[in-house]
Amino acid sequence: MQKRFTQKFLTNKSTAYILAAVFLVMAMLMGISIGTVSVPIFDIFRIISANIFHLQLDESINPMHSNIVMNIRLPRVILAGLVGASLAIAGASFQGLLRNPLADPYTLGVSSGASVGAVITLFFGVSLPFAGLFTLPLLSIIFAFLTIIIVLIFARRIDRGMKVETIILTGIIFSSFLGALISLMIALTGDELRQIIGWLLGSVSMRGWDYIQIILPFFLVGSLLLLINGRELNAMSFGEEKAQHIGVNVQRRKMLVLIAGSILSGAAVAVSGTIGFVGLVIPHLTRLLWGPDHRHLLPLSLLTGSGFLILADLLARTIIAPTELPIGVITSIIGAPVFAIILMNRRNERRG
Amino acid sequence: MLSIQHLTGGYAGETILKDISFDVHTGELFGILGPNGSGKTTLLKMLSGVIPFSDGTVMIKNKSLKSYTAKELAKTIAVLPQHSSQAFSYTVKETVSLGRYAHQQGWFQSWSTHDETVVQQAMEQTGVAEFENQDIQQLSGGERQRVLLAQALAQEPEILLLDEPTNHLDLSYQKELLDSLKGWSKERDLTVISIFHDLNLAGLYCDRLLLLEDGRINLNASPNKVLREERIKEVYRTNIQKQPHPSVPAPQLVLLPEIESTQDKLVFINDSMLEVEEDYLALRSPIPLRTMSSGVVGSGIGWHQVFVNRHINKQVQYHHPQNDMFSFMKENGFEPDETVGMMTSVLIENASIQFIKERDFSVLIVVTAGIENATDVSRGSEHPFQLSAGTINIWVFVNAHLTEGAFIQSMMTVTEAKTKAMYDLEVKDKKTGTIATGTPTDSISIAATQNGQKLDCAGTTTPLGNLVGKGVYECTVQAIKNNRTS
Structure with missing residues (x-):
C-alpha cells in the first residue's frame, strides 16, 4: 500500500516535470520558428548546433534564417524565458511565504519598486562605480527589496494579523504611488510619454544578448536560493509561528526568500519592464495541477513560467503584426481575470 | 524536564508576565489556567521560543532555552497552537511529514524509512491515517486539529505544548484527545503542558495546575487545591459552585447563572x-x-x-x-x-x-x-x-x-x-x-x-x-x- 503510494507519487511528479519541460521546449521552438519570416524547426536545430560547435553551416540553410535565429529570435526567446521563469518562481515563493495565493511581484508593488530603480538608471543615466553594465539590475533589485520591506512593515502596521487582503491592498497602493512617481519623473525629463508607457507595460524585443548577460547571473543566484528553501516555504505556508515550532529558522529563511524574490523580480524588471501577473497565474495553475508542495512547485513554476512568457511574447508580436503589442498587455489580459477568479474562490471558501 | 525561574516579559513595551517560576517534571500532565488576558498564551509562546522574554531563565533538560537552535528546539518541544491557518491545500500526509523537518539533515534532506515509520505512527495514533491523501482544507475543524496533532507527534518531542486543545472539538473528541494525552504522558513519559479554558476538564486530567492571574502565579498545586470555590470565584470574578464528580474523585465547578431562574418565582x-x-x-x-x-x-x-x-x-x-x-x-x-x-x-x-x-x-x-x-x-x-x-x-x-x-x-x-x-x-x-x-x-x-x-x-x-x-x-x-x- 505504502510502496504503491510512493510509486504513484513519483510517477505523478515525473510526469509533471516531463510535461513542463516539453511545454517549454515547444514554446521555444514556436517562438523561434514563427514570425514574418518562418524558419523550419529542423533548420533551427542545425543553426543552433552549428553556432555552438562552430561548424560550417549547411549550404541548404538560408543565411538570413541563421541571422534571424541567432541575432533576433533566439536571444529574444531566451530573454522572455528567463524573465518568465524569474517572475513565476518569485511569485510562487512570495505566495508561500505570505500564505497568500494573490501575492506576486506585481501585486506586491515589487515590480513598481524595481521600475523606479530602472527608470532612475535609464532616464537619469546613473551609473554605480564598478557596477558598469550591472548598475541597472542592481538598482532595480535594491529598489525592489526596499519596496517589499516597506510594504510588509506598512501592512503589519495596519493589521497585525497581516491578512491576505491587507497585504495586497498595501501592495497596490504602493504600486500606484510608485507608478505615478515614475510618470512624474519621466514627464520632468521631457521625453515622449508613449515610449515610456511602452516600457512600463513590458517588452523583451530588441534587447539582444547583452540583456541575457545582465539577467542570467541574478536569475541563477535567485532561483538557487529559492529552490533550496522549498521545505522551509512549505513550513512557512502554515504560518511563521508554526514554521518556528517545526524547527525552521524563520527570521533567516524569510530574509533569504525576500532577498531572492527581490533579486529575481528586480532583474526581470530591469531587462523587460513591468510584466504583470505572470508570477500570479503560473504558480496558481501549477499548484492546481500538481499540488502545493514547494519542493516541486518552485521548479515546475520556473519551467512553466518560462514557456508561458515565450508564448505570450510570440502572441504579442504576431497578433497585430507588423505592429508589436507590449507583452504586459497579453499577460494582463490573461492574468487579471485569473486574479479575479482566485479572489472569488477565496471568498466562497470562507463563506462555505 | 522544564524549569522556569523568574520569567518576566511580554510584547513590545508591555510587560504581561511578571516573575513566573515553576518546574514541570518528565511525564507530567501540567495544566495552565487563568482568566482571559492573564498571560496563558504568552507564557506558552515564551516556552516555545516564539516570543522573547526580558528577564529570567527557561531551562529545558538543564539547558537554557536561548542556547537551543530552532531545529534542536523542535526535536524537544512540539506545539499545537490554538489557531492554525492553511493557505494551500496540502494533503494530510504532506502536512504530517513536515513535522520531520528538524530531523532531516543536509542539503538533500532525504526521506528515511524511520521518517516514514514515525509519520505513519503519528497518523495512526491520532486516527487520521485513513484520510492521508485528502486535502486538509476539506477536513472538518476537529479533523484538522488531529492532523496538526499528528504533525506535532511526528516531531518526536519530549515536551508537548498545547493551547486550548479541546477548542472546536465535540465532546467525544475532547475526551479522546485528553485520554490520549494522559496515556502518552504515563506510558511514554511525554511531558504535556496545556492551557485549559474548561476548569472541569483540567481538574479531571491534569496532575498539576498552574493558576495565572494578571500575569502572576496565583497558585501552582494539585487540582483539588487549585479548584477551590472561593479561589476560582475570586480569580475569575464570577459566581460558581463546586461539587464532587459523580464517579471520579475530582472537583467539578458549575456556573451559577444570574438571569432570573424558575426558582425565583414564589410557589407554594x-x-x-x-x-x-x-x-x-x-x-x-x-x-x-x-x-x-x-x-x-x-x-x-x-x-x-x-x-x-x-x-x-x-x-x-x-x-x-x-x-x-x-x-x-x-x-x-x-x-x-x-x-x-x-x-x-x-x-x-x-x-x-x-x-x-x-x-x-x-x-x-x-x-x-x-x-x-x-x-x-x-x-x-x-x-x-x-x-x-x-x-x-x-x-x-x-x-x-x-x-x-x-x-x-x-x-x-x-x-x-x-x-x-x-x-x-x-x-x-x-x-x-x-x-x-x-x-x-x-x-x-x-x-x-x-x-x-x-x-x-x-x-x-x-x-x-x-x-x-x-x-x-x-x-x-x-x-x-x-x-x-x-
Missing part, C-alpha cells in the same frame, strides 16, 4: 395541587423541586417536577418493577426524567394528607401506609429478601430553601416519626412477633421549592423538624388506621 406546594385518581396519586409542581428520594424512579438527589404514587394490585407479580413503572408513566404522560415514582398496594383513597403552615414556611405531607410486610429492623435477617407490595410511602414537600444537610436531617426525622407511629399503634412483625419499625420497601421523598426562607437544619427540635416530625407521625398513624378499617 399545597394539597390543592394533588391529583387523586383511582390508580395513582400525583402532584405536578409548576417549577422543578430539589429532591432527595428513594423511589422506584428518580431516586437520589436531583430536580424533579412530578411526583407519582401508583396503586398496584397486590396479586400481580412484578418482575421488573422499574420497567413496568416506566411504561405506566409513559402511558399517563409523566416524563420519567422529571418524575419521582413510587408504588403502593394501598388504595389511593386511604392516603393521609396534611398541609401545615409555620410563620416563614409550610409543609405538605402525603402518606400511604400498607403494613402487611411490617418488619422489625433489628431482626431483618429472619425475613427472606423480597420486593412485594405492602409498603409505607411518605412525601414531604417543603416550601423553603433547604441545604443538603437539612435534606438528610429531614430524612432522619421522617424515618423516626414513622417508626414512632408504628410503635404507638403496636404494629407487629408477623414473623418475629416484636414491634415493627417499617416495611422492607418503604420510600421517602423530601422535596423543597428552594425559595423563601433558608433552612440549614431539620433536627427534631428545629422549627422544620418539629413540623415534619409531628406531621409525618400524625399522617402515618392516620394512614395505617385508614388502611385497617377499609
Whole structure:
C-alpha cells in the first residue's frame, strides 16, 4: 500500500516535470520558428548546433534564417524565458511565504519598486562605480527589496494579523504611488510619454544578448536560493509561528526568500519592464495541477513560467503584426481575470 | 524536564508576565489556567521560543532555552497552537511529514524509512491515517486539529505544548484527545503542558495546575487545591459552585447563572395541587423541586417536577418493577426524567394528607401506609429478601430553601416519626412477633421549592423538624388506621 503510494507519487511528479519541460521546449521552438519570416524547426536545430560547435553551416540553410535565429529570435526567446521563469518562481515563493495565493511581484508593488530603480538608471543615466553594465539590475533589485520591506512593515502596521487582503491592498497602493512617481519623473525629463508607457507595460524585443548577460547571473543566484528553501516555504505556508515550532529558522529563511524574490523580480524588471501577473497565474495553475508542495512547485513554476512568457511574447508580436503589442498587455489580459477568479474562490471558501 | 525561574516579559513595551517560576517534571500532565488576558498564551509562546522574554531563565533538560537552535528546539518541544491557518491545500500526509523537518539533515534532506515509520505512527495514533491523501482544507475543524496533532507527534518531542486543545472539538473528541494525552504522558513519559479554558476538564486530567492571574502565579498545586470555590470565584470574578464528580474523585465547578431562574418565582406546594385518581396519586409542581428520594424512579438527589404514587394490585407479580413503572408513566404522560415514582398496594383513597403552615414556611405531607410486610429492623435477617407490595410511602414537600444537610436531617426525622407511629399503634412483625419499625420497601421523598426562607437544619427540635416530625407521625398513624378499617 505504502510502496504503491510512493510509486504513484513519483510517477505523478515525473510526469509533471516531463510535461513542463516539453511545454517549454515547444514554446521555444514556436517562438523561434514563427514570425514574418518562418524558419523550419529542423533548420533551427542545425543553426543552433552549428553556432555552438562552430561548424560550417549547411549550404541548404538560408543565411538570413541563421541571422534571424541567432541575432533576433533566439536571444529574444531566451530573454522572455528567463524573465518568465524569474517572475513565476518569485511569485510562487512570495505566495508561500505570505500564505497568500494573490501575492506576486506585481501585486506586491515589487515590480513598481524595481521600475523606479530602472527608470532612475535609464532616464537619469546613473551609473554605480564598478557596477558598469550591472548598475541597472542592481538598482532595480535594491529598489525592489526596499519596496517589499516597506510594504510588509506598512501592512503589519495596519493589521497585525497581516491578512491576505491587507497585504495586497498595501501592495497596490504602493504600486500606484510608485507608478505615478515614475510618470512624474519621466514627464520632468521631457521625453515622449508613449515610449515610456511602452516600457512600463513590458517588452523583451530588441534587447539582444547583452540583456541575457545582465539577467542570467541574478536569475541563477535567485532561483538557487529559492529552490533550496522549498521545505522551509512549505513550513512557512502554515504560518511563521508554526514554521518556528517545526524547527525552521524563520527570521533567516524569510530574509533569504525576500532577498531572492527581490533579486529575481528586480532583474526581470530591469531587462523587460513591468510584466504583470505572470508570477500570479503560473504558480496558481501549477499548484492546481500538481499540488502545493514547494519542493516541486518552485521548479515546475520556473519551467512553466518560462514557456508561458515565450508564448505570450510570440502572441504579442504576431497578433497585430507588423505592429508589436507590449507583452504586459497579453499577460494582463490573461492574468487579471485569473486574479479575479482566485479572489472569488477565496471568498466562497470562507463563506462555505 | 522544564524549569522556569523568574520569567518576566511580554510584547513590545508591555510587560504581561511578571516573575513566573515553576518546574514541570518528565511525564507530567501540567495544566495552565487563568482568566482571559492573564498571560496563558504568552507564557506558552515564551516556552516555545516564539516570543522573547526580558528577564529570567527557561531551562529545558538543564539547558537554557536561548542556547537551543530552532531545529534542536523542535526535536524537544512540539506545539499545537490554538489557531492554525492553511493557505494551500496540502494533503494530510504532506502536512504530517513536515513535522520531520528538524530531523532531516543536509542539503538533500532525504526521506528515511524511520521518517516514514514515525509519520505513519503519528497518523495512526491520532486516527487520521485513513484520510492521508485528502486535502486538509476539506477536513472538518476537529479533523484538522488531529492532523496538526499528528504533525506535532511526528516531531518526536519530549515536551508537548498545547493551547486550548479541546477548542472546536465535540465532546467525544475532547475526551479522546485528553485520554490520549494522559496515556502518552504515563506510558511514554511525554511531558504535556496545556492551557485549559474548561476548569472541569483540567481538574479531571491534569496532575498539576498552574493558576495565572494578571500575569502572576496565583497558585501552582494539585487540582483539588487549585479548584477551590472561593479561589476560582475570586480569580475569575464570577459566581460558581463546586461539587464532587459523580464517579471520579475530582472537583467539578458549575456556573451559577444570574438571569432570573424558575426558582425565583414564589410557589407554594399545597394539597390543592394533588391529583387523586383511582390508580395513582400525583402532584405536578409548576417549577422543578430539589429532591432527595428513594423511589422506584428518580431516586437520589436531583430536580424533579412530578411526583407519582401508583396503586398496584397486590396479586400481580412484578418482575421488573422499574420497567413496568416506566411504561405506566409513559402511558399517563409523566416524563420519567422529571418524575419521582413510587408504588403502593394501598388504595389511593386511604392516603393521609396534611398541609401545615409555620410563620416563614409550610409543609405538605402525603402518606400511604400498607403494613402487611411490617418488619422489625433489628431482626431483618429472619425475613427472606423480597420486593412485594405492602409498603409505607411518605412525601414531604417543603416550601423553603433547604441545604443538603437539612435534606438528610429531614430524612432522619421522617424515618423516626414513622417508626414512632408504628410503635404507638403496636404494629407487629408477623414473623418475629416484636414491634415493627417499617416495611422492607418503604420510600421517602423530601422535596423543597428552594425559595423563601433558608433552612440549614431539620433536627427534631428545629422549627422544620418539629413540623415534619409531628406531621409525618400524625399522617402515618392516620394512614395505617385508614388502611385497617377499609
